[in-house]
Amino acid sequence: MRGLFGCAALMLGSMTLFTAAPAQADTSDFSYDSWHVEYNIDADINGRAIAHVTETVTPRFPDFDQNRGIVRGLPIDYEGASTNPHDFTVTNGAGEPVPFEIEDEDGFRAVLVGDDSYLHGLQVFVISYTLSDVILAREDGTADEFYWDLMDFEHLQPVKEFSAEISFGPELADSLNSDARCYIGQAQSTEECSLSGSGSEADPLTISTVPLEPQEGVTVAIGLESGTVVQPSQRLPNFTLDVVPLIIGGAGLSTGLASVIVLGQTKRKRKTARGTIIAQYDVPTSLPPLLAAHIATGTRGSTIAAQIVHLAVGGAIRLEDGASGPVVRAVDTSKVADPLDKSALETLIPGADPGDAVELPSEDEAFASSMSELEAEGKSAASERGYIEQIAVPAARVLAWVSLGIAALLAAFAFIGLALRNPEIPALCLLACIVIAICAIISLVRHRAHTRLGAETREYLEGVRMFIRVAEADRIQMLQSYSGAERRSDGSVNVIHLYEKLLPYAMLFGLEKEWTEVLKTTYQATDPNYVPYWYPGLAASGIAALPSTLSQFTSSLNSSASYTSSSAGGSTGGGFAGGGGGGGFSGGR
Numbered sequence: 001m002r003g004l005f006g007c008a009a010l011m012l013g014s015m016t017l018f019t020a021a022p023a024q025a026d027t028s029d030f031s032y033d034s035w036h037v038e039y040n041i042d043a044d045i046n047g048r049a050i051a052h053v054t055e056t057v058t059p060r061f062p063d064f065d066q067n068r069g070i071v072r073g074l075p076i077d078y079e080g081a082s083t084n085p086h087d088f089t090v091t092n093g094a095g096e097p098v099p100f101e102i103e104d105e106d107g108f109r110a111v112l113v114g115d116d117s118y119l120h121g122l123q124v125f126v127i128s129y130t131l132s133d134v135i136l137a138r139e140d141g142t143a144d145e146f147y148w149d150l151m152d153f154e155h156l157q158p159v160k161e162f163s164a165e166i167s168f169g170p171e172l173a174d175s176l177n178s179d180a181r182c183y184i185g186q187a188q189s190t191e192e193c194s195l196s197g198s199g200s201e202a203d204p205l206t207i208s209t210v211p212l213e214p215q216e217g218v219t220v221a222i223g224l225e226s227g228t229v230v231q232p233s234q235r236l237p238n239f240t241l242d243v244v245p246l247i248i249g250g251a252g253l254s255t256g257l258a259s260v261i262v263l264g265q266t267k268r269k270r271k272t273a274r275g276t277i278i279a280q281y282d283v284p285t286s287l288p289p290l291l292a293a294h295i296a297t298g299t300r301g302s303t304i305a306a307q308i309v310h311l312a313v314g315g316a317i318r319l320e321d322g323a324s325g326p327v328v329r330a331v332d333t334s335k336v337a338d339p340l341d342k343s344a345l346e347t348l349i350p351g352a353d354p355g356d357a358v359e360l361p362s363e364d365e366a367f368a369s370s371m372s373e374l375e376a377e378g379k380s381a382a383s384e385r386g387y388i389e390q391i392a393v394p395a396a397r398v399l400a401w402v403s404l405g406i407a408a409l410l411a412a413f414a415f416i417g418l419a420l421r422n423p424e425i426p427a428l429c430l431l432a433c434i435v436i437a438i439c440a441i442i443s444l445v446r447h448r449a450h451t452r453l454g455a456e457t458r459e460y461l462e463g464v465r466m467f468i469r470v471a472e473a474d475r476i477q478m479l480q481s482y483s484g485a486e487r488r489s490d491g492s493v494n495v496i497h498l499y500e501k502l503l504p505y506a507m508l509f510g511l512e513k514e515w516t517e518v519l520k521t522t523y524q525a526t527d528p529n530y531v532p533y534w535y536p537g538l539a540a541s542g543i544a545a546l547p548s549t550l551s552q553f554t555s556s557l558n559s560s561a562s563y564t565s566s567s568a569g570g571s572t573g574g575g576f577a578g579g580g581g582g583g584g585f586s587g588g589r
Helices: 002-024 239-270 303-313 339-348 365-384 394-420 424-444 452-469 472-481 495-508 512-526 543-562
Strands: 031-043 049-061 070-075 086-091 100-105 108-113 125-132 143-151 159-168 176-185 205-212 217-225 317-321 326-330 357-359 388-391 447-450 585-588
Touching (some): 031 143, 070 125, 086 108, 143 159, 239 424, 303 317, 303 326, 303 339, 303 365, 303 495, 303 543, 365 543, 447 452, 452 512, 495 512
Antiparallel strands (some): 031 049, 049 125, 070 108, 100 108, 176 217, 388 447
C-alpha cells in the first residue's frame, strides 16, 4: 500500500512539473520581428556631440507566461568619457507610456521595460534616450568619427528585420567627409553592409532591412572633418595628469630600485674578506654542514642529507639499507665534537647508544618538522658564533624613505586620474606604487650579512668547492704539498679519508654526482673489493655502483626530511563589427 501511494505521488509530481514547464522557460526564448534605430547627432552649446536615439523594438513573446518585457543595456563609458545615457522615455506602438525602471551596474545603464504583468505575442516598444560625447577624435588626427555599435552583440534572439537611420544636425552635416562604412555580423567581423544617404536630416544615412542571427550586430563608422566637435577633457591631452605622473613614477621607481641596489652591493661587499680563493682540502670540525650551509653561498644540495652523511663519514654513525627506507645506526658517539653534530645525532637517534638504529620514515611530518628545526639551529648558530649578523644599510634606508614619499605623491595623482582620465595611466601609476613599496620594504628591514669572520670562512668554503672541482692530478699535487694532510705510515697522503670527509660538502655544493665518481675511482685504485666503513651496504652492489646507490640513498633522505602531507584537490576540465562605442546588451525579462 505504501508503495502504491509513493508511485501515485511520483506521477502527480511529474504531471505538475510538465504542466509548469512553460512558466519556467528561459526568458531569452523569444524573437524580434523588427528592430529599427534612429540616431540624430548634433552638437550642444559647448560644441560637444550629443545623440538623440529612438529604438523601435517589436519582440514576439510566447503565448504562455514567460516574459514581462525586455531589458536594454547601454554602456556608460566610451573611450574614457561618460556617455551619460539620460532623458529616457518608453511608449508602445500607440504612443502610450510603458512602465520601465533604470538600473546602473557594472558600467551599464539598463532600461527594464515592463512591470510584473506577463506579456504575450507581438509587442511594440519605442525607447528614446540621449547620449553624450559619441564622436571621437581619431588618434592620427585626420578626422573625427562616429564609430558606433547600433545593435548589440550580446542578444540571444534572432531579429527578422533590422534597419537604421543616422542623421546629423546642419553644422555637423556640413563637416561629413564622405567616409562612411557599415559592418555586420558577429563581433570582429569585417563583412560590410550597405549604407546609403548623405547623412543630413533630410537625407539620413540608411541601413536597409537586414536579418540578424543571435549575437550578430551592426556597427557604423562615419567620418567628419578633424576638430568638428569639442572632445571632453578626459580625452584631451593633459600634461599634469598624463605626463607628470609618469615622470614622478619614473623617479620613484629609480629611487626604489637604487635603494635595493645599494643594499645588494653592501651585502656583496661584506661577503668578501681577502678576495682571493685558495683551494682547501679539509674542513674544520667546527664547520659541520648544518653551519656551513648558512655561511657559504651558492649551496644547492640538501643540508640535512649532507649532515647525516657527515656524521657517517666521521665515524659517529653508519648508513644501512632498511626494509622501506634508510637506516642510521650509532657507532662511536665520541667522534662527535661540535654541538650541532651532537644535536643532529640526538635528533636522529634519541639516546644514541652504540648499536642503536633508527629507520628514517618516508612519510612522517613529525620527523620532517624535527629536521626543519635542526636546520634552523644551524642558521641560529651562524649568528651566535659570529659568522652572520643582522644589518641595516643607512643609505638604502634613506633612499627607501624618499621613494615612499614619491609613491605617496604618485598615488594621489593616480586617484585623481582615475576620477578624471582614462584608467590606463593611473593603473600604471598604482602598479608603480606597489613596486616602489616592495623595494622600500626590502631596503628598510634588517638583513643577514657576513661579518669579517663570516666572509673569511665563506672564502675558505669556496676554496673547498674549488678543490672538489679541479682535476684529480691537480688535487694530488696540492695534497702532496700540504704538510697537514692526513698520511699513512709510509708518508703518503690518506686520500680516501680526505675525500670521504669532503663528500658532505660536495653534496652541499650540488657536486655530489661528480664527487662520488671521484670516490669510486679512488676506492677502486686502492682495493677493488673495498667497502666503506660508513656504508657497508655497498658490498652487495659493488664499488662501481657507488654513484647511483648513494644518489638513491640521499634522495630517500631528502624525501624524509622534507615530507609534508597534502590534502589539496581540484578538477580540470580596419574597422570591424563591435569595434565602436554603444552596443550594450538586450534580452527578455
